[in-house]
Amino acid sequence: MASQGSDRPNILLIFSDQFRSDCLGVHGHPVVQTPHLDALAGAGVTFRQAHTPAPVCVPARTSLLHGCWPCRHGCLMNDGLGVPHPDTRGLPSYSRQLAAGGYWLGHIGKWQVSAGNPPASFGFHESNPAGGYGAWRAASGLPARPHRNGWFGEVDPAIQPEQSRLGWEAGQVVEMLERASHRDQPFMVRWDTSEPHLPNVLPEPYASLVDPSQVPPWPGFADSLVGKPFIQAQQRRTWRLDGWSWQDWAPIVARYLGEVSLLDAQVGRLLAALDRLGLAENTLVVFSADHGDLCGSHGLIDKHYVMYDDVTRVPLLVRWPRGLVRPGRQSDAMVIQALDLARTFCEVAGVPVPETFQGRSLLPALADQPEASRQDVFSMYYGNQFGFYTQRMVRGPRWKYVWNATAEDELYDLEADPGELQNRAAEPSCREVLQAHRRRLVDWMHEVGDPQLNPWIRDQLLVPLKP
Incomplete structure (x- = not known):
């Protein structure tokens, strides 16, 4: 059986895409509905100052895998932009360390690291990439996801929530947890969602879950961009966003918050599966994201060419219910999330930490022990x-x-x-x-x-x- 009482815990990592740290009930958002993530935070530790090493998918995800800064692993931009990614298979990774130490590793969803090398190149024993969702829809007789509104999102009227990409992938994660529970070794299961990254194309009732008239503007919304780098105003013009009021943005933000709630519901399915399988008490559960999202803040969209907290600060919720974590604690420790997680995974698994890793352990902060906390974070x-x-x-x-x-x-x-x-x-x-x-x-x-x-x-x- 998978680890249920040994000193080495199982690990479940839920790594979302473009998730604003302030879009959680536990972080005080007045409208968003995230009961399962809030419950996860209530049973563990919430890091309120976790920041990404790089507010872009590929650099951030590769930093998580290899525990080092983008300037060291060399994957500097996203795919398909004419800048080739180096082959990072020669770099140490937390996943290969865990595999060598006797862990079984499974991966579901988005990957997007290291010159297209699949998870199997880094020690994962089983994986199912996000790209299979479109084929599944077609095989199920469902039409392709609509894209009439471009990057600004819309309703997906042909499906139920369980048929969304989030619902489809969460079902696979549950099945993977069930298989892993029968193994005679500890496991790490990692789910990388593609959501709530724009465009937010989602089914009812989540598409209409949030009333746009009830969504308050972001603290950084009313930005003239005066005295700021020219590229920010240029980005606003490039996306044709000049002159947009909050009434223009509110429906887009409401769909984003609806997608957050759809993701939250799937997190609830995974946590329920851990309970049902008797794994909850010895499974370290981590929820985080590669980076945040502007989503109208500063009158901008996506995440590029800025370093606002909207895009650098990420959610980081950690539950370890073995008496090592004081439930419900909120930490203001300064965390460089991807680098620190890579080191922490090795430490909790009892495997050597590679010398190339550049993060700090989260274990002192998780245990509420005095620590030499960072004074600042970087990106x-x-x-x-x-x-x-x-x-x-x-x-x-x-x-x-x-x-x-x-x-x-x-x-x-x-x-x-x-x-x-x-x-x-x-x-x-x-x-x-x-x-x-x-x-x-x-x-x-x-x-x-x-x-x-x-x-x-x-x-x-x-x-x-x-x-």
């Missing part, structure tokens, strides 16, 4: 579908600094301006804060081996600011 970006664009971010409890290699610096006082509406980098009163964050960024780039830190960039960042 890096290289560009995406509209070309190269170099960014680095350092974020502490109060201040966020964004270095844009070819545009203005950004500096936000998160206590006074949680929506990140006012760029204060050019203000004389913030000169010392800006200089200190530039120095911290240089130190970090050196620590992680960021090749972007050449002598020219170092001089640019460290040159004394003029009064």
Whole structure:
């Protein structure tokens, strides 16, 4: 039987796509309905300051697999953009470490890492990719998912919730858990959803679950973009979003929140399966995401060319009900989520942590033990579908600094301006804060081996600011 009482727990990782951290009931959203995720948080620990190492799918997911920064694994952009991904099979991964240590590994859903190499290349014993959903719909006599409204989402009238991609994949995860429960070894099952990434095409009743008139604007919605990098206004024009009011955005956001609730319902199915199979007490359950989503914040869509909390902050809920975690605790520990998870998976499984891993263990924070917590978190970006664009971010409890290699610096006082509406980098009163964050960024780039830190960039960042 799978691990039910041994010291080595099973692991269930639910890794969503483009999930805003603030779209959870436990995080205070006034409209969204997430009872199962809220219950998961109530039985475990919620990390309120978990941030992605890179707010793009491929770099973030590859960082999770290999436990290192994108500048080290080399997968810098998404697929199909003319920038080839390196073959990372030669890098250590948490999955191969677990497999070598006696774990059985299964994967369902989106993958999107490392030059197209499948999960089997990294130690997974069984996988079923997300691409099979379209074929399943066709074989079931269902029409293809509609795409009349482009990236802005719509109702999928031909299906029931269990026939959605989320419902279809969740059913496979339950079956995988059932098979794994009969093995005489611990398991790790990983489900990478493709949702709530846009476009949000979803069935009733979830498509109409949220009344658009009840959806409040994001704190960062009313942004003039004055004093900010030109590319943000350019992105707004490229997507033809200039002049959009909140009334234009609210139906899109409502569908996004409906998709979040559809995902929440599937999480409930998985948690119920763990209970039914007698696995809940010895299974570490983790819910997170690769990055967030603008979804109208700052008048923008998707996640590219910005480092707002909308896209860098991710949900991170961890349940381990063996007396090691105080239920319902909310932690403000600064977490670089993908890197820290990779190390933590190795530690809880009792397997060696590769020297190439660059994250920190979450175990002290999970056990509510005194720890040498980070003072800040970082993220890096290289560009995406509209070309190269170099960014680095350092974020502490109060201040966020964004270095844009070819545009203005950004500096936000998160206590006074949680929506990140006012760029204060050019203000004389913030000169010392800006200089200190530039120095911290240089130190970090050196620590992680960021090749972007050449002598020219170092001089640019460290040159004394003029009064």
